[in-house]
Amino acid sequence: VVLIKTEDLCKTYSTGTEQFHAAKKIDLEVYKGDFTVIMGSSGSGKSTLLYLLSGLDTVSSGKVFFKGQRIDAYSEKEITDFRSNKIGYVYQSINLIPDFTLLENVAFPGYVAGRSKNDVNKQALKLLKAMGIGEQADRLPSQVSGGQQQRAAIARALINSPEVIFADEPTGALSQEQGTIILDLLTDMNLTGQSIVMVTHDIKAACRADRLILVKDGMIDGILELGKYAPEQ
Ligand code: ADP
Ligand code: ADP
Numbered sequence: 001v002v003l004i005k006t007e008d009l010c011k012t013y014s015t016g017t018e019q020f021h022a023a024k025k026i027d028l029e030v031y032k033g034d035f036t037v038i039m040g041s042s043g044s045g046k047s048t049l050l051y052l053l054s055g056l057d058t059v060s061s062g063k064v065f066f067k068g069q070r071i072d073a074y075s076e077k078e079i080t081d082f083r084s085n086k087i088g089y090v091y092q093s094i095n096l097i098p099d100f101t102l103l104e105n106v107a108f109p110g111y112v113a114g115r116s117k118n119d120v121n122k123q124a125l126k127l128l129k130a131m132g133i134g135e136q137a138d139r140l141p142s143q144v145s146g147g148q149q150q151r152a153a154i155a156r157a158l159i160n161s162p163e164v165i166f167a168d169e170p171t172g173a174l175s176q177e178q179g180t181i182i183l184d185l186l187t188d189m190n191l192t193g194q195s196i197v198m199v200t201h202d203i204k205a206a207c208r209a210d211r212l213i214l215v216k217d218g219m220i221d222g223i224l225e226l227g228k229y230a231p232e233q
Pocket of ligand 2: 015042043047092169
């Protein structure tokens, strides 16, 4: 089942008189339930593509469909609702709010979506426990490790039960060991049905893909069908 589809997708950045084409006529499909990985060297346009697929940035031309609906044609309000309810986003830089506890950080998008505080708090704690950091729920981000912060950021991305999780180099700021924990969590989530689209230039992270999309110079350079990653027992 096609979850996301692009047609002739282009993104051009303008800085003064200079123009840079970061996405060039991209036609792509992302399937529901897949762990899709977008791989390419630095500057190839991976983050740009993720921003466009997730509605975090506007297209220069072309179309982006999410379950058949054109998100590039959404109004400001529709795109805000879409970002808040349909997708979760995980960043390399983690981006937790420093003076919120982990629990408050995870719960926050639930409050923004207008859900009951009690429900949201319960679910936030459940998610933190599932990420193995239930004990740290009342700590501030500065009081836990980078890997634990990223686990909280994944919990935050999951709070509104999104249809898809986007992750931009989620292991990029972490040690090898912490990075593997994050990849294992994402793999587990995917094996229980969560659709994931992850950007990386790390081959170890790319190995988790069902479907590996290679990006080069703002274009698709190849697509590899790998099948489900088999976790070690
Ligand atoms: P990647 O994620 O593969 O490293 P990006 O999508 O971040 O690549 O960037 C692709 C190209 O677009 C790079 O050359 C980058 O410098 C340029 N770029 C990205 N964002 C902007 C921007 N806001 N303004 C101008 N150029 C940008
Ligand atoms: P990453 O490689 O993790 O995607 P980057 O360092 O490429 O991160 O980009 C981080 C931010 O800076 C992005 O929001 C991107 O749009 C912006 N950016 C990247 N390159 C440029 C550029 N040449 N000019 C302006 N903004 C840029």
